[in-house]
Amino acid sequence: MDFKRNPDTHFKGIDKLGKKEATEEIRALREGINYHDHLYYVKDSPKISDAVYDKLFQRLQDLEEAFPDLKTGDSPTVRVGAEPVSQLKKIKHKVPLLSLQASLDEKNIESFLKTACKKANSQSVKYVLEPKFDGLSVEVIYEKGRFKYGTTRGNGEVGEDISHNLKTIHALPLSLQHRDDAPATLAVRGEVFMPRDGFMALNKRRVERDEEPFANPRNAAAGLMRQYKSRQVAGKPLSLFFYEILALDGEQPPNHQEVLDQLSRWGLKTSPLNESAFSLKQIENYHRKLAEHRDHLDYEIDGIVIKVDDHSLREALGTRDRNPRWAIAWKFEPRKEVTQVEDIAVQVGRTGILTPVALLQPVDVGGVTVSRATLHNEGEVQRKDIRVGDRVRIIRAGDVIPEVEERVKQRGRKRGKIFKMPKRCPVCNSKVVREGAYHLCTAGLSCAAQLSGHIQHYAARDAMDIDHLGEKAADQLVRREMVHNLADLYALDTNDLKSLDGFAERSATQLYVAIQGAKKPRLDRFLFALGIPRVGRKVAKQLAGEFRSLEKLADASEGEIAKISGIGSEVAAATANFFADDNNREVLERMRKSGVRVQSMPRRGKQPLKGKTFVFSGGLDKMTRDEAKERVEALGARTTSSISGETDYLVVGEDPGSKLDEAEEKGVKRLDKKEFLKLLGNS
Incomplete structure (x- = not known):
């Protein structure tokens, strides 16, 4: 048969x-x-x-x-979608998934090539050139030639399990070709992307259904891959390319070209645009050729990747903390187009920052229709002298976010009025104040424009960590006027939540339990969750450590807050103004009446590590890196991300990077996991 x-x-x-x-x-x-x-x-x-x-x-x-x-689990029929998962599990990568150093400057490319030649002790080194895909980086694991699981890149060391969604992509083989030759375990890296024609068709349907369109193909691919329900992903226009073997049982091929050949032999899709080069001139030609043809490809690329071919030379070059020294990305110049400013609107963000936005005659910028672009702040508008009716050049900053680069002069045309920021919030009519380059709405927790963003930020993992309360749920709660401020979250019941699109009995119960379970936050997390302007995680920790209770901080004056080491006058003013606002105090009181009990920070004990500076490299078994940093900071130490002359200890976990060599060069004491835990115990 x-x-x-x-x-x-x-x-x-x-x-x-x-x-x-x-x-x-x-x-x-x-x-x-x-x-x-x-x-x-x-x-x-x-x-x-x-x-x-x-x-x-x-x-x-x-x-x-x-x-x-x-x-079976590798049948082609699994591509139509499976039962939804309850959450995206975290999985540690087989090896760290490094990011690439990227540059627009050709001088940096020359420097990279010189370093490779010097290390190889040769005038010429072979490189493999690849397009730099603008998609979602993934790790895919095969066992005995069959698809086992796949994860997002995450933080490079740990990713999220998206196996159920990857299975829906037809370009991903569920069983490798020539499976008899495949290693027992194989980890490969690839890039999930959405072809342009599929992206345009998908966005058209979203607009027709009165849904927010995706900003670009990369966001579309990333958003779909993180869905809990694979049936929402099945049939969507997604594909992927593979470009690296991360790990395998047995010997790696001796060079990258053979890696690509082997990937193709196993049926793993590789880019047909890959080429080899031996000189800067050949690399320049490849860069120019792809830049000229990028708009004719059916997927987004934003540069080229230059990789040393020989694996032994790669090993000699080594890696930095976050990226390899044997590869570099040479980015393309962002796309630019000219159109007309129809109006300038003022957008109110989550933290109350007012941002001027140019409403444009729709223009195609690199295959994406742009109808609005950020103007950043009033100073930027005035510096570029942008007015309604002007012709402007649009650039996709980072090849993604549209912004106005400059005004295109038009002779003999009368120009519009000079733009000025409003004195009252365009949404809630509250007073607008200026802080440095920015203008802020003073309404805080009671401004409707900020509310959906406030809810999402409040529920974020680093804040109150409320599962299932994402962008869609927050937008619906605000749009249906079920939540007018953060305190209203605690008054919702399961029937309220079941009425939301995409929620059933089980998911509504899960969200209700998650909200009710977020009633005893630690002070620093709660302060960060409130979204006080200029109060990020680090500042929230400083404030919490100094005042220890919410009540003491709420009653503190701007001067008292400013006395804290490392807290500037702008942070002190923003914090004092937030707690002085009657609307914010009312919301906090309602939260208290709903049962929210902010946990005071524990008193500082002895600080035997005061004055010591720690750097961490590699994973730790018994705690995350953030937890380890918190432990030593609680004992008075300081943590930094890089080795310097002031570093006292380098804590070495699993798969440490180049910091190990730097520590040895600078005579920094190294602690393995056992020694580190012993130091904590003794302290």
Whole structure:
């Protein structure tokens, strides 16, 4: 039974099949469908019609329904979506997923090449050139040639399990080709992306359904990959390219070109634009060629990646803390276009910062229709002298966020009025104050424009850590006027939450329990959660450590706050103004009446590590790096991210980076995990 070359779609009745016959047909169907998936999604050269493919797929679904014990986790039918997961689990990567040093400056590329040649003691080094994809970086694990799981990059050391969504992407093989030669365990790195035509079609549907369109293909791909329900992802226009073997049982190929060849042999899609080079001139030609053709590709790229081919030379070059020394990204100049400013609106952000936004005649900027662009602040508008009616050049900053780069002069045309920021908030009519370059709405927790963002920030992992309270839920709570301030969150019941789109009995109960469970926060987390202007996590810790209770901080004067070491006058003013506002005090009192009890910070004990500076490298078994930093900071120490002459200790965990070498060069004492825990115990 062969469904590869000339598939026969005249099938025997399922009721006439025995289990042995069904097992053989299911095996052949899976093999045939995987073969045609590879031709269509990876090789771009289909051999059968869509109608024939659909018949094969439907037959497989029917057989697996009739013989459910024969369905397996790597069957092509899993691509239609599975049961939703309750959360995205955290998984540690096989090896750290490093980020790339990126540059727009050709001089930095020359310097990179010189370093590689010097280390190789050669005038010429072979490089592999690849497009720099603008997508979502993922790690994919195969065991015995079968897909095991896949994760996001996360923080480089730990990612989120998105296996259920990756399985829906047809370009991802659930079983490797030539599986008999595959290592027992294989970890590969790739980039999930959304093709441009699929992105435009998806956004059109979202606009038709009165939903917020995705800003760009990268955001669309990342948003879909982090969905709990894979049925919402199945069928969406997603694909991926693979470009690195991270780890495997056995020997790595000796160079990167052979890695790419091996990935292709296993059926893992690699970019057809990859090339080799031996000189700066060849690299310049490749960079120019891709820059000229990027708008004709069906996916977004924002530069090229230059990689040393020889793995032994890579090992000699080593890595920095966050990126390898054997690879660099040479970015393209951002796309620029010219259009007209129809109006200048003022947007109120989560923290109350007012931002002028140019409303534009829609313009295509690198395949993306842009109808608005940020002007940052009043000073920026005046410096660039932007007025309503002006012609302006739009740039996608970082190749993503549209902003007005400059005004295009028009001779003989009368210009509009000079722009000025409003004195009252355009949303709640509260007073607007200026702090440095920015203008702020003083309403704080009671400004409707800030509320959805306040809720999302309040619920964030580093703040109150309220699961299931994301952007969609927050927007609905505000839009339906179910929540007018943060205190209203604690008055919601499961029936209220069940009325939200996308919520059922179980998810509503989970969110209710999560909200009610967030009633005893530690002071520093609560201060950060409130979204006080200029009070980030570090400042929140400083304030909490100094005042220890919410009541003492709320009653403190601006002068008392400013006395704290490291707290500037702007932070002190923003904090004092926040707690002096009657509306904010009313919200905090209502939260107290709802049962919110902010936990005072514990008294500082002895500080035996005062004056010591710690740096961490690698993972620790018994605690996260942030927890380890908190432990030593509580004992009086200071933590930094880089080795310097002031560093006293380098704590070395699993898979340490280049800091280990730097510590040895500078004579910094190193502590392994056991020694570090002993130091904490003794302190």
